[in-house]
Amino acid sequence: MKIAIGSDHRGFEAKERVKSLLTELGIEVIDHGARSRDSCDYPDMAILVAKDVAEDRAQRGVLICGTGLGMSITANKVPGVRAALCHDELTAQFSRRHNDANVLCLAGDLVGDALIRRMVQVWLQTDFEGGRHARRLSKISDFEKHQCNGRPSGGAASA
Numbered sequence: 001m002k003i004a005i006g007s008d009h010r011g012f013e014a015k016e017r018v019k020s021l022l023t024e025l026g027i028e029v030i031d032h033g034a035r036s037r038d039s040c041d042y043p044d045m046a047i048l049v050a051k052d053v054a055e056d057r058a059q060r061g062v063l064i065c066g067t068g069l070g071m072s073i074t075a076n077k078v079p080g081v082r083a084a085l086c087h088d089e090l091t092a093q094f095s096r097r098h099n100d101a102n103v104l105c106l107a108g109d110l111v112g113d114a115l116i117r118r119m120v121q122v123w124l125q126t127d128f129e130g131g132r133h134a135r136r137l138s139k140i141s142d143f144e145k146h147q148c149n150g151r152p153s154g155g156a157a158s159a
């Protein structure tokens with residue numbers, strides 16, 4: 001598996017630690033920066049990582065800014081990307097089980113190193129459950145394909 005990673009200045013240190021973890025796990029990493037704590041703009045890295053995932057140059061992505069918000073907002077503009085902003089192991093796990101998240105967004109300013117490490121590990125180890133969740137994801141991709149018409153596809157909802 002190849003994973004594309006990126007951060008802004010606020011996520012730089014956490015991104016470097018995630019990169020070391022992924023390398024330790026034998027995963028090939030595509031690092032889109034930042035390269036330092038110098039101020040930069042999160043959309044630049046978010047778009048590069050999201051496009052790598054959408055165009056299958058990487059199977060997953062990890063993005064880190066101060067809150068994770070800017071990264072998740074930007075990455076989710078790229079069709080095919082399901083970017084999940086997670087703050088704990090449970091949301092990281094459910095973002096895979098129910099949402100098949102292909103990009104993990106993290107808050108470098110708010111979440112400690114040990115937790116980030118555990119979140120990345122659980123996120124990598126957890127499979128998508130499919131079933132009713134797959135139907136829901138198809139509604140998202142249908143919407144992406146027909147954005148201008150924008151009508152959600154039909155079908156009864158279930159819990």
Ligand code: RB5
Nearest residue numbers: 010065066067068069070
């Ligand atoms: C940068 O100042 C900060 O806005 C950014 O890291 C992020 O938190 C945005 O969502």
